[in-house]
Amino acid sequence: MGRRIxxxxxxGRTEMPFEPLEPGKVGLYTxxxxxxxxxxxxxxRAYIAEDLLRRMLLYFGYEVNHVMNVTDVxxxxxxxxxxxxxMTVGARREGKSVWELARFYEDAFFEDCRSLNILEPTTVAxxxxxxxxxIELIQRLIDRGYAYHAGGNVYFSVDNFPDYGKMAGLRLxxxxxxxxxxxxxxxxxxxxxxxxxxxxxFPDQEMKWDSxxxxxxxxxxxxxxxxxxKYLGERVDIHCGGxxxxxxxHTNELAQSEAAFGHKWVNYWFHVEFLIAKDGKMxxxxxxxxxxxxxxxxxxxxxxxxxxxxxxxxxxxxxxTWEALSAAQxxxxxxxxxxxxWLQEDAAGSAGDSSDSLGDSDFAEGPARSYLEExxxxxxxxxxxxxxxxxxxxxxxxxxxxxxxxxRLLLRFDKVLGLGVADWAPQxxxxxxxxxxxxxxxxxxxxxxxxxxxLRDRLAEAGVVIKDTPEGTKWSxxxxx
Ligand code: AMP
Ligand code: ZN
Numbered sequence: 001m002g003r004r005i006x007x008x009x010x011x012g013r014t015e016m017p018f019e020p021l022e023p024g025k026v027g028l029y030t031x032x033x034x035x036x037x038x039x040x041x042x043x044x045r046a047y048i049a050e051d052l053l054r055r056m057l058l059y060f061g062y063e064v065n066h067v068m069n070v071t072d073v074x075x076x077x078x079x080x081x082x083x084x085x086x087m088t089v090g091a092r093r094e095g096k097s098v099w100e101l102a103r104f105y106e107d108a109f110f111e112d113c114r115s116l117n118i119l120e121p122t123t124v125a126x127x128x129x130x131x132x133x134x135i136e137l138i139q140r141l142i143d144r145g146y147a148y149h150a151g152g153n154v155y156f157s158v159d160n161f162p163d164y165g166k167m168a169g170l171r172l173x174x175x176x177x178x179x180x181x182x183x184x185x186x187x188x189x190x191x192x193x194x195x196x197x198x199x200x201x202f203p204d205q206e207m208k209w210d211s212x213x214x215x216x217x218x219x220x221x222x223x224x225x226x227x228x229x230k231y232l233g234e235r236v237d238i239h240c241g242g243x244x245x246x247x248x249x250h251t252n253e254l255a256q257s258e259a260a261f262g263h264k265w266v267n268y269w270f271h272v273e274f275l276i277a278k279d280g281k282m283x284x285x286x287x288x289x290x291x292x293x294x295x296x297x298x299x300x301x302x303x304x305x306x307x308x309x310x311x312x313x314x315x316x317x318x319x320x321t322w323e324a325l326s327a328a329q330x331x332x333x334x335x336x337x338x339x340x341x342w343l344q345e346d347a348a349g350s351a352g353d354s355s356d357s358l359g360d361s362d363f364a365e366g367p368a369r370s371y372l373e374e375x376x377x378x379x380x381x382x383x384x385x386x387x388x389x390x391x392x393x394x395x396x397x398x399x400x401x402x403x404x405x406x407x408r409l410l411l412r413f414d415k416v417l418g419l420g421v422a423d424w425a426p427q428x429x430x431x432x433x434x435x436x437x438x439x440x441x442x443x444x445x446x447x448x449x450x451x452x453x454x455l456r457d458r459l460a461e462a463g464v465v466i467k468d469t470p471e472g473t474k475w476s477x478x479x480x481x
Pocket of ligand 1: 045
């Protein structure tokens with residue numbers, strides 16, 4: 001700690017010094033996945049950025065209590081309460097029960113997170129396991145005059161909460177043309193949102209609970225307020241999500257929380273810009289989206305994708321192309337080769353240089369100290385990871401530093417970057433894999449590309465990534481465990 005951190009706050013749209021509610025401790029809430037399908041790489045970009053935020057706070061010595069919900073009930077195909085229930089649609093598509101579907105995709109999500117080296121939240125909370133907490137909050141909102149019954153459902157009344165549009169800059173008297181054509185006639189104001197649905201809306205709903213408002217299920221937004229307040233208390237330091245959450249989900253969360261608690265809820269709103277495909281937004285509901293396992297099938301590792309994401313600031317849109325991912329893969333592989341080179345030189349050099357990472361007191365001055373300073377300043381400045389990555393490369397190429405210093409600096413930087421540097425080691429390629437690479441070379445020479453491609457796939461499965469370059473075929477090897 002002691003380092004001045006600034007963060008851009010969506011509420012107020014300014015970068016401001018970060019001050020936690022309690023010195024040295026941070027309560028961090030991130031909206032988790034809706035588990036009706038695999039996460040796409042756009043969703044994963046958001047979780048990588050949030051992981052960088054958490055690692056940066058840990059790096060500067062904060063204790064971070066990180067809470068994430070899992071949306072396994074209540075999210076309709078439109079964020080604004082219209083359309084079908086996403087879980088029901090997913091279950092129908094796959095011939096599973098909604099419960100099976102939820103557990104399956106929750107596991108798949110956390111598996112993706114693990115392979116991307118995303119730290120596990122301190123608490124993961126499923127919406128379906130927090131129904132009593134949601135009911136209590138809804139009751140509180142009714143008692144305080146912020147919610148009403150209509151057509152069997154319970155709605156939050158935005159007109160009773162004058163600050164409703166403060167984060168998104170929405171004006172309640174302005175209807176977004178075309179955006180809300182399918183407005184629920186029960187709503188007094190089109191921005192009102194459902195807190196509790198009863199059976200009347202979806203007679204075939206599998207997930208339902210008894211409540212004072214009738215048998216039914218919660219709306220999407222209330223789960224985050226219930227879960228955040230249960231595990232973090234009624235005030236939260238930082239709340240994260242993708243930018244799509246600003247106008248509806250987070251605006252609604254903010255309104256219902258401040259209405260229920262009677263005071264400010266979140267101090268810093270952290271929103272991650274979108275990963276975009278060439279032809280526009282990448283989304284789950286449009287169907288055509290890329291998953292992490294699809295990238296792996298194409299010969300990329302999760303670390304390649306993580307590195308790709310590090311290259312853009314979290315508040316800039318990032319365009320996905322295979323070429324750009326390939327360039328990230330090469331850069332990462334170059335960094336790995338440099339590092340393993342330093343390791344080897346270092347082992348051959350002085351024994352005194354073998355500690356694992358660079359502590360603050362290791363260098364009072366000199367180039368290593370100034371790289372450390374430059375890196376720390378970059379990440380403390382609204383989490384400027386691309387600038388920090390620039391420092392990494394400058395350091396890696398600097399002749400004035402010893403291999404030992406470079407190795408230890410990179411290990412230290414990796415506490416934030418999360419590329420898994422500590423596991424990088426020079427790899428001996430097993431004989432059978434070397435033979436496969438040679439066979440593939442032969443096949444390419446005979447222009448038998450089908451065989452060459454099949455061999456490339458076999459090699460990829462074994463952890464060998466092949467790259468054909470003008471200087472010949474290159475490979476990198478990370479044994480599969
Ligand atoms: P969902 O599972 O749909 O609730 O989304 C999970 C997270 O991914 C949320 O924080 C979204 O805001 C975020 N998200 C959705 N699409 C993208 C995208 N294309 N790029 C970056 N983040 C996204
Ligand atoms: Zn949420």
